[in-house]
Amino acid sequence: MEMTVQLTIDCSDPQRMVTFxxxxxxxxxxxxxxxxxxxxxxxxxxGVPEADLPSGAGDVPESIIDPAGRGPRVWFQQVxxxxxxxxxxxxxxxxxxxxxxxxxxxxxxxxxxxxRLVKVGATVLRIKDEPDMGLYAAAMRDPEGNExxxx
Numbered sequence: 001m002e003m004t005v006q007l008t009i010d011c012s013d014p015q016r017m018v019t020f021x022x023x024x025x026x027x028x029x030x031x032x033x034x035x036x037x038x039x040x041x042x043x044x045x046x047g048v049p050e051a052d053l054p055s056g057a058g059d060v061p062e063s064i065i066d067p068a069g070r071g072p073r074v075w076f077q078q079v080x081x082x083x084x085x086x087x088x089x090x091x092x093x094x095x096x097x098x099x100x101x102x103x104x105x106x107x108x109x110x111x112x113x114x115x116r117l118v119k120v121g122a123t124v125l126r127i128k129d130e131p132d133m134g135l136y137a138a139a140m141r142d143p144e145g146n147e148x149x150x151x
Contacts, residue, residue: 029061
């Protein structure tokens with residue numbers, strides 16, 4: 001049996017998360033299927049009752065996909081409650097190239113990515129700069145407070 005993986009992230013503002021994570025992961029907003037103009041139109045054609053769709057749901061893409069088709073689909077599911085605790089999982093955006101790449105090169109690569117993501121809504125929690133261990137990374141938060149690392 002074939003299996004695919006979708007990562008579902010609860011959030012309050014799916015469009016903001018689509019914009020941020022598409023930029024962070026190099027993904028693109030997922031277009032609605034079968035020639036429909038919006039996901040809402042697609043869901044209506046499938047018979048989803050209007051009462052089951054929050055206001056604005058599906059009017060703009062709420063999911064992102066890897067344009068190369070390698071990574072999982074990510075769906076940002078709108079929920080009413082805010083995030084209140086530390087994540088039990090997180091993304092590691094591996095941009096440095098690994099320990100075979102000189103530490104100064106990794107610092108530059110991580111720094112460039114951190115600057116780019118701050119411009120689209122991320123915040124830096126802390127920089128992990130431990131040259132004796134060959135480590136340079138940034139702990140960050142996305143626009144809704146979900147933690148992730150740039151390594």
